[in-house]
Amino acid sequence: PADFRERIAAHLEAGRRDAAVKLFLRVVGVPGFGVFMMRLFPNIWPKLRAAAHTLPYDFGVMGDTQRGEALPEEWLALLARISGRSKVLVGGKSPDWMRHTCETVAAKVSGASLGVIPGQTHTISAKALAPVLCDEFLGGAHG
Structure with missing residues (x-):
């Protein structure tokens, strides 16, 4: 979605780290099934969730380059x-x-x-x- 940055920021502001991580992963090309599977692995999802607040930094540095442009x-x-x-x-x-x-x-x-x-x-x-x-x-x- 074109407004993915704003949506991720809104999720983070509302404390919805899981939703922010899921949206980020989908934006960078992880299939829905892959996101689902990541949530099942206790050594993966908690780390992604803990780092969710850094997602806006990725976009600040990388701009639109994470979308295949x-x-x-x-x-x-x-x-x-x-x-x-x-x-x-x-x-x-x-x-x-x-x-x-x-x-x-x-x-x-x-x-x-x-x-x-x-x-x-x-x-x-x-x-x-x-x-x-x-x-x-x-x-x-x-x-």
């Missing part, structure tokens, strides 16, 4: 000014718009490369992330 030209220009070895990581099961955004960032930043972590979503597990980071920082010298 192309990155704004001014962002692309800023990214092009960054140089240095960088690794842009994305889960292979992340929504298309997230993967496309990461591809764009990796292409714009001089010295950046894209890493796709197979089988992972936006919430990359530490177990899947650790070997990728070790390879990046230690050049594969891990055991």
Whole structure:
């Protein structure tokens, strides 16, 4: 919905953290069934609910980019000014718009490369992330 920011803010103002989190997840592309399942996992939903008050910060920083729109030209220009070895990581099961955004960032930043972590979503597990980071920082010298 076009008014999702206002609706999330209204939910938070009224103390409806669950409703705010559910709406946010739907806006960023989590299917309704996925949201339903997240609520059943005691190690996921309480953390999302506890961080609900930070949702407006996401929109303040990210603007409309979380809706699959192309990155704004001014962002692309800023990214092009960054140089240095960088690794842009994305889960292979992340929504298309997230993967496309990461591809764009990796292409714009001089010295950046894209890493796709197979089988992972936006919430990359530490177990899947650790070997990728070790390879990046230690050049594969891990055991």
